[in-house]
Amino acid sequence: MVLSVILKLxxxxxxxxxxxxxxxxxxxxxxxxxxxxxxxxxxxxxxxxLILFFANLLSFFSxxxxxxxxxxxxxxxxxxxxxxxxxxxxxxxxVYYKMRRFIxxxxxxxxxxxxxxxxxxxxxxLRYIPEDMQKTDEFGKIILALFFIYLIIFALVNSYNEFYxxxxxxxxxxxxxxxxxxxxxxxxxxxxxxxxxxFIFIHxxxxxxxxxxxxxxxxxxxxxxxx
Numbered sequence: 001m002v003l004s005v006i007l008k009l010x011x012x013x014x015x016x017x018x019x020x021x022x023x024x025x026x027x028x029x030x031x032x033x034x035x036x037x038x039x040x041x042x043x044x045x046x047x048x049x050l051i052l053f054f055a056n057l058l059s060f061f062s063x064x065x066x067x068x069x070x071x072x073x074x075x076x077x078x079x080x081x082x083x084x085x086x087x088x089x090x091x092x093x094x095v096y097y098k099m100r101r102f103i104x105x106x107x108x109x110x111x112x113x114x115x116x117x118x119x120x121x122x123x124x125x126l127r128y129i130p131e132d133m134q135k136t137d138e139f140g141k142i143i144l145a146l147f148f149i150y151l152i153i154f155a156l157v158n159s160y161n162e163f164y165x166x167x168x169x170x171x172x173x174x175x176x177x178x179x180x181x182x183x184x185x186x187x188x189x190x191x192x193x194x195x196x197x198x199f200i201f202i203h204x205x206x207x208x209x210x211x212x213x214x215x216x217x218x219x220x221x222x223x224x225x226x227x
Contacts, residue, residue: 008140009140009143009144013144016144017144017147020147020148020151021050021053021057021151022046022049022050023152024053024151024152024154024155025049025050025052025053025056025057025155026041026049027152027155027156027159028053028056028155028156028158028159029044029049029052029053029159031155031156031159031160032159032160032162032163032194033193033194033201035159035160035163035167036163036193036201036203036210037208037209037210038201038210038212040196043196043198043199043201043212044196045196045197045198048196048197052196053155056154056155056158059096059111059158060151060154062092062093062096063089063111063114063115063118066085066088066089066092066115066119067115067118067119067122069085070082070085070119070122070123071122071126073085074123074126079123082123085119086112086115086116086119089112089115090108090112093108093111093112094108097111107161110157110161114154114157118150166191166193166203167205170188170191172186172191172192172193172223173186173187173188173191174186174224175191175192175221175222175223175224176220176221176222176224177192177200177202177218177220177221177222178218178219178220178221179213179217179218179219180217180219181219184202186202188205189204189205189206190202190203190204190205190206191203191205192221193210195215195221196215197215198214198215198216199212199213199214199215200212200213200214200215200218200221
């Protein structure tokens, strides 16, 4: 059964999967900050990567969870019945994104598009790949490779999505920052884009520059909810 192969693959390759997660997180952070002209690796520690990538991983693993449900139920339900799982996933994402700050409707559809594409691939694989082949180590390696490729694509999509929200949707335009007891003037053209444990980044869209301040000099950051 495919599920047993995946579970075996998971427990036998925990170290490799951990490295894959770190690589994907690094790809996401690098591509996001590079779009603002910042080489983030000079300002970040290795231990921070998964922490900063955590929100994206929650979204990613929600997709995997529903795909596991499909695998478990595949032999017990008809294809027509399984189609209701994407509907349930859509409801889940609507609730999930409603609970998060500054989420746009297109993100719900983007998440569902990624899920449905994997759902279709999974159903076709379960239907047409021989069961004997599904139990082989080679099949497990293919699953691991697909996991890596999809996670990298997922990381890149999220980096461009967050860049788009920050730059075009003014995601952080109302965030207020005090450095050395003085408020940094922020607006739709000069705004906060992110931070690490040791640094905070403010981008000036008109000058096409990004200012980097040490967190030790930051007195307060106020995140103001968008209207």
